[in-house]
Amino acid sequence: xxxxxxxxxxxxxxxxxxxxxCGGFWxxxxxxxxxxxxxxxxxxxxxxxxxxxxxxxxxxxxxxDVLAEENVKATFFIIGKQAESRKYILERQFKEGHxxxxxxYTHKYGEIYSSPESLIKxxxxxxxVIKSVTGGYSSIYRFPGGSFGLSEKLVxxxxxxxxxxxxxxxxxxxxxxxxxxxxxxxQSAVTTASKTENVVLLAHDSTTKTATAEAxxxxxxxxxxxxxxxxxx
Ligand code: ZN
Numbered sequence: 001x002x003x004x005x006x007x008x009x010x011x012x013x014x015x016x017x018x019x020x021x022c023g024g025f026w027x028x029x030x031x032x033x034x035x036x037x038x039x040x041x042x043x044x045x046x047x048x049x050x051x052x053x054x055x056x057x058x059x060x061x062x063x064x065d066v067l068a069e070e071n072v073k074a075t076f077f078i079i080g081k082q083a084e085s086r087k088y089i090l091e092r093q094f095k096e097g098h099x100x101x102x103x104x105y106t107h108k109y110g111e112i113y114s115s116p117e118s119l120i121k122x123x124x125x126x127x128x129v130i131k132s133v134t135g136g137y138s139s140i141y142r143f144p145g146g147s148f149g150l151s152e153k154l155v156x157x158x159x160x161x162x163x164x165x166x167x168x169x170x171x172x173x174x175x176x177x178x179x180x181x182x183x184x185x186x187q188s189a190v191t192t193a194s195k196t197e198n199v200v201l202l203a204h205d206s207t208t209k210t211a212t213a214e215a216x217x218x219x220x221x222x223x224x225x226x227x228x229x230x231x232x233x
Contacts, residue, residue, distance in 0.1 A: 044197050044198065045197050045198075045226070045227055045228045045229065046197070046198050046199070046228060046229045046230070046231045047193070047198075047199040047200075047201060047223045047228040047229070047230055047231070048074075048075060048166075048199065048200045048201065048230075048231050048232065048233060049067075049072065049074040049075070049201055049203065049219075049220075049230065049232075050074065050075045050076075050077060050142070050166070050168065050200060050201060050202055050203065050233075051063060051074060051075070051076050051077065051203050051204060051205040051212075052077045052103055052142060052144075052202065052203075052204050052205075052206075053077075053079055053082075053103065053107065053204045053205065053206040054076055054078055054079070054082070054083075054089070054204070054205035054206060055076070055078060055082060055083055055086045055089035055090060055093075055205065056082070056086075056205060056206050056207040056209075057086065057089075057207070058207045058210065059205045059206065059207060059208075059209050059210055059212065059213050060076075060086075060089050060093075060205045061089065061092075062210070062213035062214075063205050063212070063213050063216060064089075064092060064093065064096060064098075066213065066216045066217050066220070067096070067098070067216075067220075068096060069217070070217065070220045070221075070224075072220055072230045073097050073098055073099070073230060073231075073232040074098050074099070074230075074232055075098065075099040075101055075140070075166075075232045075233045076093055076098060076099065076100050076101065076205065077101050077102065077103035077140075077141075077142040078090070078100060078101070078102070078103055078126065078129070078130070079103055079104055079105070079106075079107050079126070080102075080104065080105035080106075080125055080126030080127075080128070080129040080130075081105055081106055081107075083129045083130075084129060087129075087132070087133055090129075090130070090133040090134075091133055094133055094134050097232075098232060099138075099140065099232040099233050100130050100133070100134060100138060101130075101138045101140035101141065101142065101166075101233060102123050102126045102127050102130065102138050102140065102141045102142070102163070103126065103141075103142050103144060104122055104123075104126055104144050105122045105123075105125035105126040105129075106122060107144050109144060109145065112144065113150070113154060116153055116154055116157035119154055119157060119158065120157060120158075120161050123141060123158070123161065123163065139162060139163055139164055140163070140164055140165075140166060140233045141158055141163040141164065141165045141166070142165065142166050142167070143155075143158075143165060143167075146167045146168070147165055147167055148167070166200065166233060167200070168200045168201065168202035169192075169193075169196055169198075169199060169200050170189065170192040170193035170196060170199045170200065170201045170202070171188060171189070171192050171201065171202040171203070172185040172186075172188050172189045172201065172202065172203045172212060172215065172219065173185065173188040173192070174203055174204050174209050174211065174212045175204055179211075180211050181211060182211050182214040182215035182218070183215070184211075185203075185211055185212060185215035185219075186215045186218045186219055186222070189201060189215070189219045189222070190219075190222055193223075199223075199228065201219075203216075
């Protein structure tokens with residue numbers, strides 16, 4: 001009876017020791033995986049600020065002022081035709097370290113999307129304007145309206161032309177909201193970018209988008225506070 005009891009106690013003790021050891025490993029593993037996750041998140045959280053449809057005399061300089069104050073680089077997808085008479089703005093963008101990329105020369109959907117040849121011709125015309133300022137052609141492209149819903153023929157023509165195209169996964173929605181306030185644009189940026197680690201934020205610097213320039217400082221402050229790194233293409 002005593003022997004049986006001793007054996008029982010020994011078995012229970014062994015079981016308890018096993019629990020402690022395994023439990024210890026489980027806790028360490030869990031802590032390690034949390035640490036890994038936190039670490040990965042802080043490494044990969046990035047935001048690309050992108051501005052389409054500029055340059056404009058009224059809005060682009062204001063956006064550049066904010067970017068300079070916040071020491072942040074952005075990507076400008078320009079309209080070549082508008083830039084012809086505003087090369088002073090492109091020169092400033094280039095000098096201040098921003099990326100100038102191709103959006104369109106005319107931005108007329110009916111013309112540029114009529115055939116792959118028209119699309120490439122439009123891209124090359126825009127790129128000629130960029131080269132006249134930066135000394136080189138851009139290989140970064142954004143389809144007017146985005147690549148969503150375009151024919152495979154058009155999309156593959158751009159890739160075959162050596163261009164990398166960039167859409168977006170978040171937006172200030174300054175092309176959708178009628179007469180937006182800066183607060184609305186800020187809220188759109190925060191909402192559409194939520195739970196996204198690599199944000200490509202769409203905004204516009206065309207002449208009517210004064211609210212975008214006014215919202216920009218707070219938008220940048222938000223991403224900084226959330227630990228994002230700012231990147232340009
Ligand atoms: Zn556009």
